[in-house]
Amino acid sequence: MTLLLGATGAGKTLLLKRLEIAPHISKNGTDLHFEEMPPTIPTVGTNLVTVSVGRRQEITVREVGGCMGPIWKNYLKDAHNLLYVIDVADRLQVAASCVQLLSVLAAESLPLIPVLIVFNKIDMPDRMSPSEIESLFRLKDIAHCCGRKFDTVEVSSCSGKGLGEIISWMDKNTIGK
Structure with missing residues (x-):
């Protein structure tokens, strides 16, 4: 199972909806383009969705609501990989997202699994x-302090830019397929 975490309003639910339908739009891992914006509401609790990646490979993705940050650690032990979403257009939330990310990466209950940090909303005019x-997150320092490697990707869940990279990453980095 892939675990999807991030602060409230980071765009996890839209990302999850896009990942669910993405394989039906494009099979070649390139940027996807969406015309309509599906309605979303903040997740209170969890959402489970099955995403098709690669050939005949399906991965269950569990989104845990941002409001549930204090109990995210309870979901870490069952994860095969982790997607952590950060809204780069909300400057007030970015610092809190960084603290939450550090908390997740330092959690004793987080197994040594692949981690993808998703910088979302890159299409917004006020994005970082x-x-x-790089300056704010100091990603190299975080990786060194946490003793773990992670990957990053910039995406727009709204337009579809970068979603193919997430699907490709999930296909390559799912432990216990």
Whole structure:
């Protein structure tokens, strides 16, 4: 199972909806393009969705609501990989997201699994630049302190940019397929 975490409003639910239908739109792992914006409401609790990745491979993705941050650690032990979503257009939330990310990566209950940090909402006009993200998050320092490697991707769940990279990453990095 893939675990999907991130602060409230980071775009996890829309990302999950897009990942669920993405394989039906494109099989080649490129950027996807969506015309309509499906309605979403903040997740209180969890959502479970099956995502098709690769050939005949299906992965269950469990989204845990941002409001449930204090109990995320209870879901870590069952994860085969982790997607952590950060809204790079909400500057007030970015610092809190960084603290939550550090908390998740340092959790004793987090097995040594692949982690993908998803910088979402890159299509927004007030988004942070890649250099601002690097400066604020200090990703190399985080990786060194936590003793774990992780990957990053910039996406727009709204437009579909980068979603093919997430699907490809999930296909390659699912432990216990």
